[in-house]
Each structure stands twice: as C-alpha cells, then as structure tokens.
Amino acid sequence: xxxxxxxxxxxxxxxxxLLASISCGIIGSYIVARRMVFIGGGIxxxxxxxxxxxxFLGINPMFGAAVxxxxxxxxxxxxxxxxxxxxxxxxxxxxxxxxxxxxIFIALTPGYAPNLMSFLFGSILTVSGTDLLFMGVISxxxxxxxxxxxxxxxxxSFDEEFAKARNMPVKTFDYLLIILSALAIVASIRxxxxxxxxxxxxxxxxxANIFTRKFQYISIASIIIGFVAMxxxxxxxxxxxxxxxxxxILILTLFFALGKIIASLHSLFKNKS
Amino acid sequence: xxxxxxxxDLTVRYGEYTAIKDVNLTxxxxxxxxxxxxxxxxxxxxxxxxxxLLKPSSGKITFSKKLKNKQSDIGYLPQINKFDHRFPITVxxxxxxGMAGKNRWMNPYGKNDNEKLEKIINELHxxxxxxxxxxxxxxxxxxxxxLGRALISEPKLLxxxxxxxxxxxxxxxxxxxxxxxLNKRMxxxxxxxxxGTISSYVKGIACINTxxxxxxxxxxxxxxxxxxxxxxxxxxxxxxxxxxxxxxNHQHSHNDI
Numbered sequence: 001x002x003x004x005x006x007x008x009x010x011x012x013x014x015x016x017x018l019l020a021s022i023s024c025g026i027i028g029s030y031i032v033a034r035r036m037v038f039i040g041g042g043i044x045x046x047x048x049x050x051x052x053x054x055x056f057l058g059i060n061p062m063f064g065a066a067v068x069x070x071x072x073x074x075x076x077x078x079x080x081x082x083x084x085x086x087x088x089x090x091x092x093x094x095x096x097x098x099x100x101x102x103x104i105f106i107a108l109t110p111g112y113a114p115n116l117m118s119f120l121f122g123s124i125l126t127v128s129g130t131d132l133l134f135m136g137v138i139s140x141x142x143x144x145x146x147x148x149x150x151x152x153x154x155x156x157s158f159d160e161e162f163a164k165a166r167n168m169p170v171k172t173f174d175y176l177l178i179i180l181s182a183l184a185i186v187a188s189i190r191x192x193x194x195x196x197x198x199x200x201x202x203x204x205x206x207x208a209n210i211f212t213r214k215f216q217y218i219s220i221a222s223i224i225i226g227f228v229a230m231x232x233x234x235x236x237x238x239x240x241x242x243x244x245x246x247x248x249i250l251i252l253t254l255f256f257a258l259g260k261i262i263a264s265l266h267s268l269f270k271n272k273s
Numbered sequence: 274x275x276x277x278x279x280x281x282d283l284t285v286r287y288g289e290y291t292a293i294k295d296v297n298l299t300x301x302x303x304x305x306x307x308x309x310x311x312x313x314x315x316x317x318x319x320x321x322x323x324x325x326l327l328k329p330s331s332g333k334i335t336f337s338k339k340l341k342n343k344q345s346d347i348g349y350l351p352q353i354n355k356f357d358h359r360f361p362i363t364v365x366x367x368x369x370x371g372m373a374g375k376n377r378w379m380n381p382y383g384k385n386d387n388e389k390l391e392k393i394i395n396e397l398h399x400x401x402x403x404x405x406x407x408x409x410x411x412x413x414x415x416x417x418x419x420l421g422r423a424l425i426s427e428p429k430l431l432x433x434x435x436x437x438x439x440x441x442x443x444x445x446x447x448x449x450x451x452x453x454x455l456n457k458r459m460x461x462x463x464x465x466x467x468x469g470t471i472s473s474y475v476k477g478i479a480c481i482n483t484x485x486x487x488x489x490x491x492x493x494x495x496x497x498x499x500x501x502x503x504x505x506x507x508x509x510x511x512x513x514x515x516x517x518x519x520x521x522n523h524q525h526s527h528n529d530i
Binding site: 029033148152154155157159161162163164165167168209211213214215218 | 344350361363370380406422
C-alpha cells in the first residue's frame with residue numbers, strides 16, 4: 001500500500017480528502033443543525049449549470065460551479081423572501097434549472113464530454129493542483145470563520161429572532177454562511193460529484209450525532225469520520241477498480257449503520273446491568 | 274418618574290390585515306401586567322413591536338433613559354415550542370447567549386458573564402442539567418433555561434410569551450411564584466391565553482383582541498371581558514371570584530375595525 005504514495009495522483013487525492021473532510025465536516029454540521037440540507041441539495045445541483053457553461057466557454061469548470069453555486073444560494077433566498085414563494089419550491093426551481101442549463105451547454109459543446117461522469121459522481125483520483133488550491137482556500141476560510149465567530153454563529157442559528165432582538169448581525173451572518181456553504185459544496189464536488197456530495201455533508205454528521213449532541217464535537221467527529229471514510233474508500237476503489245465517489249458514500253453509510261448498532265448494543269447493555 | 278416604556282397609539286398592520294390597533298400602555302418599574310387575548314388577537318405582535326422585531330405601522334414606542342441599553346435591559350422569553358429541540362446546543366450555551374449583543378462578533382460574552390451564569394443557575398435550581406443538550410430536557414426545565422437566558426443580562430423589564438403552555442400545573446405555579454419574586458426587582462409583562470392562573474398573580478390585566486384594554490387590577494369580571502371584546506374562558510384559581518365565562522357569540526371579525 002505504501003507504494004501508492006509514490007504516485008502524485010494518489011497523494012493529491014489524499015490531500016483532497018483531507019481538505020474536503022474539513023470543509024464538509026464543519027459546513028455539514030452547520031447545515032444539518034439548521035435543517036438546511038435541502039438547500040444544500042439545491043445549491044449542489046444548481047452548480048452543474050456553471051459546470052456546463054464553463055465547459056462551453058473552455059474555462060475551469062470549478063470556477064463556473066462556484067459562481068453558479070453562490071448565485072443559486074442567493075437566488076433561493078431571494079425567491080423565498082421577495083418572490084413570495086415557499087422555500088422548498090424555490091429550491092426545486094434552482095435545483096432543476098441548474099441541471100437543465102448544465103446539460104444544454106454540454107450538448108452545445110462540440111465533441112464528446114469525457115469528464116461528465118466525473119462531475120456527476122466524482123473522481124478524486126483526477127484532482128488537479130488548481131482544484132487543491134481552491135479546496136485549500138475554502139477549507140481555511142471555513143475553519144477560520146467558525147473558530148473566530150463560533151459563538152455568534154451558534155446564537156444566530158439557534159434562535160434568529162432572539163439574535164435580532166439583541167441587534168446581532170443576523171443578515172450579514174446568514175449571507176456569509178450561505179456563501180461559505182455554497183463554496184464548500186463546490187470544493188467537494190471533485191470528491192463525490194454533484195449528485196453524491198450531499199452525503200458528505202450529512203452522513204458523517206448523522207453518525208457523530210449518534211454519540212454526541214454538542215455542535216463542536218459533532219464538527220470535529222465529522223471531520224475525522226469523513227476523512228477515514230474517504231481514505232478507506234479511496235484505497236478500496238483503487239484495488240477493486242470501483243468508482244471512488246460511490247465507494248466513499250457506501251463506506252460512510254456503513255459507518256452510520258455501525259454507529260447505530262454500537263449505540264443500541266450499548267443501551268441494551270446499560271439496561272441489563 | 275418610574276416609567277420604563279410608553280406605548281402611544283401603536284398600530285401594526287400586515288398588508289391589509291390589522292393585527293393591533295391604537296394600543297396605549299405605560300409600563301412602570303414595578304408593574305406586573307398580564308396581557309390576555311384569544312389566539313390571533315395580537316398578543317405576540319405587541320411583544321414583537323416592543324422588542325423592535327416589527328416596525329409599527331403608526332404610533333410610537335418611547336423607551337425611558339432607564340432602558341438605555343435596550344437589548345440587555347429587556348429580557349425576553351419566547352414561546353418554547355418554536356425551537357428546534359434537536360439543535361445541538363447545551364443548557365449552558367443557551368443561558369450564556371442571553372449576554373450576547375451588538376458589536377461583539379468574535380466573543381459575544383464578557384469577563385463577568387461566567388459569574389452571572391453561576392448566579393442564574395443557582396437561582397433557578399438547574400445545576401444538575403447545565404451540561405445537557407436542550408433536547409434532553411422536560412418542558413418545565415426548558416422553560417427555566419429560557420428564563421435563565423432572559424434573566425442573565427439583569428434586565429429591568431422581563432417580557433414573557435405564553436410561559437404557561439407546555440408545562441404542567443405544578444411547574445406553572447412554581448413559575449408564577451418565581452415571577453412574583455422577580456417582580457420585586459423588575460417590571461414584568463406577560464402574555465397568555467389562560468386568564469385563570471395569571472389573574473391571581475399579576476397586578477394588572479390587559480386584554481388584547483386587536484384593540485387593547487388595560488385594567489389596573491387583577492380582578493376582572495366576565496362582563497368586563499365581554500365589554501373588552503375578549504372571548505376568553507375564565508377558569509378561576511385563588512382569589513378571583515368563581516365565575517366561568519361561557520362561549521359568547523358576538524362578532525370579533527376584523528371588519529369592525
């Protein structure tokens with residue numbers, strides 16, 4: 001297994017796994033706590049529109065995805081607040097609009113689109129230096145934002161109205177965090193693709209939540225769970241020749257199931273003694 | 274003067290719908306006012322306007338100089354059923370958040386806040402649950418925790434939105450006893466749809482059903498309620514005359530405003 005580390009693509013993949021688990025661990029804990037998972041789903045799928053346009057224009061697809069993700073995050077809020085539309089409808093519109101735009105522009109691009117599957121389902125083994133740089137910047141900003149403003153984020157997330165009554169910067173933080181979430185999601189598209197990325201933001205958190213109900217612990221545990229799952233998924237997919245993104249998701253689900261089993265065994269044991 | 278807040282001709286409209294109309298009320302330092310009214314009568318709207326969460330459509334709310342720090346001088350206990358009880362936050366974190374305010378983004382808490390936390394925890398007798406996530410609390414414990422958040426900033430006015438829902442009778446009485454004690458050092462404005470219990474504790478009763486009527490005593494008769502256009506059932510407790518107000522059929526539609 002050590003010989004794997006001699007390959008650049010493998011060390012890149014390892015680094016990508018580490019960075020993605022940091023940003024997904026933190027942002028995932030936030031969106032799960034605030035019950036914003038479905039918004040995350042909307043943003044992820046909408047970002048595919050950006051990938052399609054970037055393809056057509058011949059620029060970096062991650063850049064297109066980032067622009068679209070942020071726009072759709074704002075768009076969902078805007079439609080809901082100004083357009084008098086219920087939030088789930090607003091999400092669904094952006095979700096499918098993004099996918100539609102993406103597929104149309106890919107169809108318009110001359111020639112075959114070989115990387116289409118990798119954007120839909122991820123391909124951590126083809127992560128480039130530029131991707132790593134982008135992921136590094138996003139993970140650092142995310143980690144810093146939560147380290148510095150943790151208490152404020154917590155108070156606002158828990159009770160927005162109370163925070164407003166206290167004149168806290170509720171709107172500023174809402175926008176800041178939704179943009180950060182959008183970027184963190186885009187940064188993880190490389191790992192598991194547009195379609196699967198949502199599970200990187202929810203499965204580690206759900207697993208951690210079995211054992212702890214403290215936000216800080218959930219975030220830290222999610223980072224570790226995410227990284228271990230990505231690492232084992234990466235190795236498994238290398239030896240079995242299975243798609244890496246999907247393998248990672250299966251392993252994460254396995255961890256969750258194991259967590260549930262351990263927790264129920266524990267309570268069974270506790271009740272008997 | 275002992276006045277804390279003066280509300281003059283306050284009207285709040287949501288689009289075409291008038292939630293409260295021409296409310297006049299002065300809250301003074303030692304007041305303990307119970308505001309009763311039917312669901313949809315504008316109770317929460319009145320509180321939200323008072324807290325600055327809603328802009329008045331017309332009228333004015335004046336805060337006296339005694340409330341110079343409006344944020345921490347008014348303690349607010351919202352309805353606890355509106356919270357996500359599975360949110361990963363501990364009792365300690367919830368109570369401390371009562372110290373948060375403007376301009377302290379990085380660290381919303383000050384140096385002395387931990388001492389204040391200790392004091393509140395002792396006063397509310399919740400030492401044993403401080404480290405628990407809020408999802409593991411009973412209704413009564415939850416109510417104490419949110420009361421703790423409202424009290425930690427040592428407010429001069431405590432505002433409570435239906436603190437008597439989702440708790441048992443035992444706790445309800447404990448809560449009111451606590452409020453009577455707190456009233457010795459702060460004014461209290463409490464909103465409820467149950468006139469029965471509060472009437473034996475408060476000093477004045479107001480009734481809100483879009484229009485507002487204040488009655489500066491805790492004894493209120495069904496006839497008065499009726500005159501106030503306030504369809505509330507009285508189930509009496511304590512010293513209140515034993516009368517039960519039945520359903521009555523006059524119009525409360527918002528058209529008659």
